[in-house]
Amino acid sequence: MGYWHDIYIIRNKIEHEYKFVGHYGKKGEKKASRKKPTPEQMELYNRINKAKKIRRTTDLNFEPRDYWVMLPDKKGKTMPEAKQDFKELADKLRYEYKKRGCVLKWMRVIEIGKKGGLHIHLIVNRIADTDILISENWKHGHPYFKHLYEEGDYEQLASYMAKLPEKEDGKEPEKSREERMAKLTKENYSYSTSRNLVRPEPAEHHRYLRRTLERAIRDGPKPTPGYEVDKSSIRTGVNKFTGMSYLYYTERLIKEKRRE
Numbered sequence: 022m023g024y025w026h027d028i029y030i031i032r033n034k035i036e037h038e039y040k041f042v043g044h045y046g047k048k049g050e051k052k053a054s055r056k057k058p059t060p061e062q063m064e065l066y067n068r069i070n071k072a073k074k075i076r077r078t079t080d081l082n083f084e085p086r087d088y089w090v091m092l093p094d095k096k097g098k099t100m101p102e103a104k105q106d107f108k109e110l111a112d113k114l115r116y117e118y119k120k121r122g123c124v125l126k127w128m129r130v131i132e133i134g135k136k137g138g139l140h141i142h143l144i145v146n147r148i149a150d151t152d153i154l155i156s157e158n159w160k161h162g163h164p165y166f167k168h169l170y171e172e173g174d175y176e177q178l179a180s181y182m183a184k185l186p187e188k189e190d191g192k193e194p195e196k197s198r199e200e201r202m203a204k205l206t207k208e209n210y211s212y213s214t215s216r217n218l219v220r221p222e223p224a225e226h227h228r229y230l231r232r233t234l235e236r237a238i239r240d241g242p243k244p245t246p247g248y249e250v251d252k253s254s255i256r257t258g259v260n261k262f263t264g265m266s267y268l269y270y271t272e273r274l275i276k277e278k279r280r281e
Contacts, residue, residue: 023232028225031080033274040265045235052264066262068183076179077221082126085170092141093162100208103131103139113158123148126215130182133209184210248272
């Protein structure tokens with residue numbers, strides 16, 4: 022059957038996603054057996070994919086010195102009320118940005134905790150006085166600001182925004198993650214973005230019917246000229262939801278060394 026290969030080019034990185042049948046994608050190999058996922062397992066699978074899209078979207082649209090903002094809101098508010106509070110803020114910011122010749126871009130999640138406490142996490146592109154504009158126009162609590170680079174890897178941010186449960190540390194069984202996924206509802210969680218963001222789409226999509234990935238899996242992926250494979254990014258295994266094997270890895274542009 023061969024394999025599928027999607028290539029994403031994001032700034033100075035090239036991300037590769039391979040999906041194939043069997044351990045090496047050889048002719049005659051079969052998919053691993055798959056079990057019908059529970060609703061909780063399916064929700065977890067969907068959020069894993071969502072986190073991947075959020076990470077790529079963040080990388081495509083924002084800079085390391087843009088803002089990661091926490092906006093507290095009053096207890097006891099409903100999700101529709103929280104969305105309205107944020108819409109009013111976004112409308113004011115959009116107007117102020119336009120006056121300064123800039124375009125507002127944002128991604129946000131709204132969460133309502135077990136005790137009714139509500140807060141919004143916001144990624145927003147930064148202009149000279151973004152922090153002042155948000156502080157002046159958010160009337161529901163004191164905003165907290167950090168630059169995106171202070172949060173480190175966008176993967177961590179994306180996992181949080183997608184509400185992806187933390188990985189097990191050996192003390193917590195997989196079932197607990199699935200049970201936590203079942204607790205997420207539209208009433209206590211909402212994710213949204215501005216409409217003007219660039220969306221991650223494969224720069225190339227290939228389907229090879231007669232090739233295999235045996236050499237790439239055995240010897241490691243071969244880098245594109247001018248790039249180097251980030252060995253820590255290599256992931257391979259079997260997707261228990263689809264029964265298909267996969268290989269993921271990222272290449273990073275090699276920075277030229279300055280001549281003495």
